[in-house]
Amino acid sequence: MSTRNRARNGSMFDGSGMAAPTLAEADSAIYGAITDIDKGRRSARPISIFEIAPDPMQPRRAMPFAVRAAWDGSPSADSMAAVFAAWIELVCKELGVSDYPLADFLEGHSDVRDTDRMGVYEASLMAVVDRATSIKNEGQLDPITVTSATRTAYQIERGEIRWLAFHLLYLYEQDQKWARILASVEPTRNVWRQAAENGARQNLNAIARARQIALLVMDIHSQRHVQFAPMHIYGTDREFYAQVADGNLYGIKGEVDKIMVACGFKNDAQIRQYRALLRISDDLWRAADDGNWSLVKIQAEQKKGRASVNENYTSLTKKIVASLQKHYQKAEAGDRAELIQSIRAWLDDIENGQA
Numbered sequence: 001m002s003t004r005n006r007a008r009n010g011s012m013f014d015g016s017g018m019a020a021p022t023l024a025e026a027d028s029a030i031y032g033a034i035t036d037i038d039k040g041r042r043s044a045r046p047i048s049i050f051e052i053a054p055d056p057m058q059p060r061r062a063m064p065f066a067v068r069a070a071w072d073g074s075p076s077a078d079s080m081a082a083v084f085a086a087w088i089e090l091v092c093k094e095l096g097v098s099d100y101p102l103a104d105f106l107e108g109h110s111d112v113r114d115t116d117r118m119g120v121y122e123a124s125l126m127a128v129v130d131r132a133t134s135i136k137n138e139g140q141l142d143p144i145t146v147t148s149a150t151r152t153a154y155q156i157e158r159g160e161i162r163w164l165a166f167h168l169l170y171l172y173e174q175d176q177k178w179a180r181i182l183a184s185v186e187p188t189r190n191v192w193r194q195a196a197e198n199g200a201r202q203n204l205n206a207i208a209r210a211r212q213i214a215l216l217v218m219d220i221h222s223q224r225h226v227q228f229a230p231m232h233i234y235g236t237d238r239e240f241y242a243q244v245a246d247g248n249l250y251g252i253k254g255e256v257d258k259i260m261v262a263c264g265f266k267n268d269a270q271i272r273q274y275r276a277l278l279r280i281s282d283d284l285w286r287a288a289d290d291g292n293w294s295l296v297k298i299q300a301e302q303k304k305g306r307a308s309v310n311e312n313y314t315s316l317t318k319k320i321v322a323s324l325q326k327h328y329q330k331a332e333a334g335d336r337a338e339l340i341q342s343i344r345a346w347l348d349d350i351e352n353g354q355a
């Protein structure tokens with residue numbers, strides 16, 4: 001069966017018949033002799049994509065929340081096949097279709113659609129597809145950066161989309177040459193180096209910037225012997241980052257300039273504005289992250305939400321007042337004074353937080 005037909009009927013993601021590549025096969029197929037990328041940088045070498053996993057705390061996310069929720073966290077071929085199958089299913093539901101021409105996009109047989117017109121799931125998937133076709137045609141021009149990890153051998157510090165692109169190419173072509181990716185290995189994870197990389201990206205969304213600030217603040221206070229709860233104990237990732245939402249409790253005096261430089265900010269007001277996002281609702285957080293919303297768009301949505309709440313309260317207040325007026329008019333003259341006193345006492349309790 002051709003790779004194109006295999007992608008058409010979905011079997012490219014069943015994970016069957018995939019023999020684990022030998023290191024020699026993969027190296028020979030895609031890299032040949034590996035030398036240093038360029039002077040002044042760490043030496044890069046080919047590493048199995050099945051020994052690498054994304055950093056769960058990486059501010060910049062390549063997989064939408066719903067896709068990540070369908071993943072068991074393993075970088076194995078079977079697990080990644082399930083990830084892409086779930087991703088395509090979400091795209092089909094988003095578009096209201098039963099089939100998605102992924103193979104045509106990978107082969108360059110379909111016209112590129114306007115990404116501004118795409119939904120959340122299609123746009124995120126096409127980011128991986130576009131990178132995969134680029135790597136397939138031009139080769140891997142830039143190595144990813146990884147650090148040593150515990151669950152897998154390596155964890156991605158920079159280059160999650162490229163890593164996903166290699167998995168997609170491996171699943172699509174079932175060719176051993178896509179089983180290893182060129183990577184620079186850093187001895188330890190460094191949130192400041194990560195922030196500098198992310199800060200250089202103009203397309204980093206507002207939620208990613210909020211995550212980045214939170215990680216930097218955590219690092220600052222960790223050096224002051226403050227311990228933070230691990231991410232896995234929280235129901236949502238926002239709750240993890242929100243541990244440092246309180247600027248009075250976790251101040252950054254003396255560190256503002258350092259954070260501004262790392263994040264590429266022009267003034268300290270940006271730190272406060274993005275940090276404030278750690279307090280928004282989980283639903284808004286997810287929608288903004290998946291949709292790559294800007295700070296301005298999130299603030300506009302918050303304003304809409306407040307206006308809606310105010311409108312509901314206004315409507316409810318009018319109903320309560322109308323009901324009280326109705327009871328007052330029906331009450332006997334001698335009972336009206338007692339009714340007014342009861343209403344005043346009830347309002348006092350509400351004001352004092354006792355009702």
